[in-house]
Amino acid sequence: MEFLTFDIQGDVAIVGLNRPEKRNAISDRFVEELNDVISMAEAGAKAAVIHGHGPHFCAGLDLAEHVQKTPFEGVHGSRRWHEVFARIQHGKLPWFAALHGAVVGGGFELAASCQVRVADETTFMALPEGQRGIFVGGGGSVRCARLIGVARMTDMMLTGRSIDAETAERWNAVQYVVPAGTAVERATEMAARAATNAEITNYAIIHALPRISDMAKEDGLFVESFIASFTATSPEAEDRLRAFLEKRAAKVAAPTGAK
Ligand code: 1HE
Numbered sequence: 321m322e323f324l325t326f327d328i329q330g331d332v333a334i335v336g337l338n339r340p341e342k343r344n345a346i347s348d349r350f351v352e353e354l355n356d357v358i359s360m361a362e363a364g365a366k367a368a369v370i371h372g373h374g375p376h377f378c379a380g381l382d383l384a385e386h387v388q389k390t391p392f393e394g395v396h397g398s399r400r401w402h403e404v405f406a407r408i409q410h411g412k413l414p415w416f417a418a419l420h421g422a423v424v425g426g427g428f429e430l431a432a433s434c435q436v437r438v439a440d441e442t443t444f445m446a447l448p449e450g451q452r453g454i455f456v457g458g459g460g461s462v463r464c465a466r467l468i469g470v471a472r473m474t475d476m477m478l479t480g481r482s483i484d485a486e487t488a489e490r491w492n493a494v495q496y497v498v499p500a501g502t503a504v505e506r507a508t509e510m511a512a513r514a515a516t517n518a519e520i521t522n523y524a525i526i527h528a529l530p531r532i533s534d535m536a537k538e539d540g541l542f543v544e545s546f547i548a549s550f551t552a553t554s555p556e557a558e559d560r561l562r563a564f565l566e567k568r569a570a571k572v573a574a575p576t577g578a579k
Pocket residue numbers: 341342343345346375376378379380381382383384398401422424425426427448449452454455456457458
């Protein structure tokens with residue numbers, strides 16, 4: 321592989337963006353390779369971590385490639401990002417993004433496709449499209465806006481403002497802030513834990529929650545009942561519920577104090 325690394329640790333696929341000399345900028349071929357790696361992860365793992373090699377997570381769109389496109393090629397290019405990132409957001413696996421350094425433009429869009437974002441303290445996030453004379457095209461107007469809200473995204477795009485990890489957490493752009501250099505380790509621990517969940521429940525979490533949040537309240541509640549019943553009557557749920565009642569399953573633990 322030219323742009324990515326792939327490894328499996330237990331049930332967790334570890335995907336590394338590996339174009340550090342260009343700060344992991346995403347070209348068309350990079351997107352195609354990511355698509356292939358998603359298939360590899362789905363075939364061999366129950367959860368996945370995505371991180372960046374080198375000093376940054378990802379500098380977004382490969383700007384050198386972008387300037388050579390016709391308008392229509394640009395539309396197809398953006399739609400391809402949508403297709404591939406949708407395989408992360410609504411695929412078979414929960415994805416944990418381990419962030420450090422720049423998480424910029426398309427890098428933020430990629431991180432926003434994952435279900436959980438773990439940022440180390442060096443992380444900064446920005447949407448510099450306004451400065452470059454372009455617009456988000458990797459799903460940001462939907463995914464980033466739903467995470468941080470339209471007003472904050474508008475501010476980031478108009479002013480070119482860059483936010484640090486603490487602000488990103490306050491704004492809901494990431495769920496965890498961890499010490500520098502530990503994001504991959506923490507994300508991998510969480511992914512390994514998620515991999516032990518019932519597969520059908522993980523699938524329901526990934527697919528149902530974002531869809532239900534887009535629905536009207538009554539529709540969401542109606543859909544929830546079907547998913548709740550479908551999961552609870554699966555053989556796996558019966559085994560797990562029996563294990564709890566027979567005191568063979570772990571209890572819920574109080575938080576340990578670690579953030
Ligand atoms: C790149 C790219 C890139 C770096 N496309 N080549 N993204 C941006 O507007 C972000 C542009 N990048 C930066 O602001 C900085 O590179 C970083 C803050 C991310 C990192 O800074 P630094 O000092 O560590 O690295 P550098 O020296 O700026 O970059 C190293 C090399 O990577 C350099 O090339 P070189 O030939 O001089 O070694 C840079 O030109 C190159 N490089 N970023 C191409 N993005 C689907 S729509 C999504 C829309 C967007 O993503 S817009 C945001 C684009």
